[in-house]
Amino acid sequence: MRKILSVTMCGVLLSPMLALAACGGGGSGERTFYSIRAEYFPEERKLCAEMEANIVNGSDNAWEEVRFFLAPNAYREGAKYAPVSELYAPAAYYNGQSYGGITFSAVGGAAGYAVCGEDENVLSVALEEPLYPDETAKLTFTFEVTLAEISHRLGVGRETVNLANFYPVLETYGREGFCDRVYAPYGDPFVTACADYDVTLTVPAEYTVCGAAEREESGGKAVYSLRAQNVRDVAFVLGTAFESVSAEAGDVPVTYYYLDDADPARTLAAAKDSLCYFAETFGEYEYPQYVVVQTDFPYGGMEYPMLSMIARDLREGDIPLVVAHETAHQWWYAMVGSDQYNEAWQDEGLAEFSAALFLDEHPEYGVSYADMVASSELSYRAFYSIHAQVSGAADTRMSKPLTEFTGEYEYRNLAYDKGVILFDNLRTVAGDKRFFAALSDYCARYRGAIASPADMVACFHRKGARVEELVNSFTDGKCII
Ligand SMILES: [Zn+2]
Numbered sequence: 001m002r003k004i005l006s007v008t009m010c011g012v013l014l015s016p017m018l019a020l021a022a023c024g025g026g027g028s029g030e031r032t033f034y035s036i037r038a039e040y041f042p043e044e045r046k047l048c049a050e051m052e053a054n055i056v057n058g059s060d061n062a063w064e065e066v067r068f069f070l071a072p073n074a075y076r077e078g079a080k081y082a083p084v085s086e087l088y089a090p091a092a093y094y095n096g097q098s099y100g101g102i103t104f105s106a107v108g109g110a111a112g113y114a115v116c117g118e119d120e121n122v123l124s125v126a127l128e129e130p131l132y133p134d135e136t137a138k139l140t141f142t143f144e145v146t147l148a149e150i151s152h153r154l155g156v157g158r159e160t161v162n163l164a165n166f167y168p169v170l171e172t173y174g175r176e177g178f179c180d181r182v183y184a185p186y187g188d189p190f191v192t193a194c195a196d197y198d199v200t201l202t203v204p205a206e207y208t209v210c211g212a213a214e215r216e217e218s219g220g221k222a223v224y225s226l227r228a229q230n231v232r233d234v235a236f237v238l239g240t241a242f243e244s245v246s247a248e249a250g251d252v253p254v255t256y257y258y259l260d261d262a263d264p265a266r267t268l269a270a271a272k273d274s275l276c277y278f279a280e281t282f283g284e285y286e287y288p289q290y291v292v293v294q295t296d297f298p299y300g301g302m303e304y305p306m307l308s309m310i311a312r313d314l315r316e317g318d319i320p321l322v323v324a325h326e327t328a329h330q331w332w333y334a335m336v337g338s339d340q341y342n343e344a345w346q347d348e349g350l351a352e353f354s355a356a357l358f359l360d361e362h363p364e365y366g367v368s369y370a371d372m373v374a375s376s377e378l379s380y381r382a383f384y385s386i387h388a389q390v391s392g393a394a395d396t397r398m399s400k401p402l403t404e405f406t407g408e409y410e411y412r413n414l415a416y417d418k419g420v421i422l423f424d425n426l427r428t429v430a431g432d433k434r435f436f437a438a439l440s441d442y443c444a445r446y447r448g449a450i451a452s453p454a455d456m457v458a459c460f461h462r463k464g465a466r467v468e469e470l471v472n473s474f475t476d477g478k479c480i481i
Pocket of ligand 1: 347
């Protein structure tokens with residue numbers, strides 16, 4: 001995600017860290033497979049779905065129960081953890097308060113099931129018999145998702161319907177068992193292992209489903225489909241008024257769907273050029289397509305594998321940066337996973353830093369690397385100064401759960417701005433040759449996996465750059481900037 005948040009908003013905000021090793025996710029061996037058949041009914045704002053999940057036990061323990069994260073329930077009435085912060089809620093709920101959620105009518109292949117968790121955010125499924133390491137179990141789910149009227153990851157916006165995080169997804173498994181995570185209004189509260197997907201989505205024929213690969217039509221309905229391998233999520237954007245432009249990045253088709261863009265060719269070029277730049281700089285883009293879609297969204301943009309959402313209300317001048325940031329997430333989040341819940345800086349800081357590298361190579365977008373680093377330093381120092389004045393001390397830890405951030409302003413400054421400053425420092429300390437070699441190594445080594453901060457640091461060490469103390473001083477909040 002990339003938020004556009006002005007420094008001047010700081011006034012609004014004056015109001016157990018889990019190690020990744022304890023709550024990681026597998027990147028090796030056979031993958032879980034989700035087959036989803038869903039139909040969207042616009043009048044009722046409902047998605048009716050059947051899902052078959054072939055679950056792979058990639059852990060060393062036998063499972064008698066498996067747990068799935070239920071992101072749609074963050075939108076339900078009475079949710080303890082709101083999906084959007086108070087700052088953005090008025091804009092996101094454009095038609096007043098609205099609710100959604102997920103309900104199950106059947107779970108097959110199980111001894112029983114229950115919606116549970118701290119915030120009804122978990123589906124616990126009791127297995128009929130223990131599932132041992134490397135074994136697979138087939139479960140089937142019949143469920144309905146009600147979409148709130150909200151411009152957010154999952155919801156009916158003014159013009160578009162965002163379908164992301166709409167299905168139950170297997171939680172990651174760590175030393176303590178399955179890792180329950182509640183939703184959070186800041187950051188991206190999702191940590192998922194890569195899986196394979198086969199999705200069909202039926203919609204009224206007038207809808208375009210951005211993010212799908214194929215379309216068939218019959219009886220006034222359109223059936224869109226997508227098969228995807230080794231992806232962390234699948235997501236779509238629906239609308240009836242999209243225009244599109246396409247290009248090729250090498251042999252990867254890149255499509256930009258838009259509703260209102262003064263210069264769609266420029267936005268498409270930013271997507272295509274940044275995809276090429278990151279592939280050359282960090283490593284190959286491994287998916288068969290890339291889609292950028294302008295949609296109803298309260299912040300700058302949001303990343304999913306093969307698909308980036310950008311907000312409809314972006315200022316024209318901000319579009320290339322947001323597109324570059326979201327495209328960088330195809331490397332830092334989609335291909336190379338990290339613990340977005342407890343180490344948000346690891347993908348956000350690196351995505352923002354990567355956007356700075358790209359923009360520096362493309363002066364036509366009017367933002368240089370030096371501009372980006374200077375802007376991050378300015379923003380971060382203002383944040384630090386305000387916190388120091390108001391509370392006497394600022395909690396500048398970058399490593400902490402999303403639920404411990406005090407607001408959008410703190411999250412923005414620690415995950416993005418301080419992240420950019422950290423990676424700029426790493427570049428200075430390591431030198432360009434070792435710095436870029438380390439990031440390429442990081443990309444190659446952790447594709448399809450979830451890397452910890454220590455894994456990233458180890459990539460620098462292998463290239464001859466000792467950066468552990470530097471990284472820790474940033475993430476622990478001990479360095480002075
Ligand atoms: Zn981001």
